[in-house]
Amino acid sequence: MSDEGLETFEVSGGPEPEPERPARPERRVAPMAEKRYLCVTIVDHNAIIEQTGEESYVHLRIPVALAEAGLKMVPPGKLGTIDAGLIVEMIEEGATGELINLTEEKKTISIRVE
Numbered sequence: 788m789s790d791e792g793l794e795t796f797e798v799s800g801g802p803e804p805e806p807e808r809p810a811r812p813e814r815r816v817a818p819m820a821e822k823r824y825l826c827v828t829i830v831d832h833n834a835i836i837e838q839t840g841e842e843s844y845v846h847l848r849i850p851v852a853l854a855e856a857g858l859k860m861v862p863p864g865k866l867g868t869i870d871a872g873l874i875v876e877m878i879e880e881g882a883t884g885e886l887i888n889l890t891e892e893k894k895t896i897s898i899r900v901e
Contacts, residue, residue, distance in 0.1 A: 823851045824901045825878065827858070829865045833893040851900060854878050867894065874898060 829845040845865055849857040858871040869887060877886055878900060887898040 823883065824848050825851050825854045825857060825874075826897075826899050826901055827861060828895075828897045829861070830895045831865070831893070832895065851878050866896065869896065869898075 825848070827845065827847040831843045833839075845861060847857055847860060855871075855875045858866075858874060861871075867889075869889070874886060883900045885897070885899040887896060889896040
């Protein structure tokens with residue numbers, strides 16, 4: 788039998804080195820801004836007084852990163868004339884503490900960043 792066309796190789800005594808693995812990205816610790824929460828509390832006094840059976844209390848507490856989506860969860864009409872886009876803009880600019888505290892005869896609205 789002829790050895791033509793066959794390639795030969797030598798086997799060394801040591802194991803083959805393991806291929807390099809890509810470095811695992813470091814876990815990122817969330818900055819303080821991401822640990823803040825948007826808190827929205829709405830009390831509809833009119834529904835309580837008139838006993839209409841409507842939801843009279845809304846309390847929402849979500850991370851500020853989800854502020855825009857969270858404000859969409861507030862039932863329609865409960866925020867009155869408050870511009871949700873303006874609230875999101877204030878949060879993006881770094882506002883903290885109480886943003887809005889509106890108390891009127893029929894409704895109390897409190898929006899704050901904790």
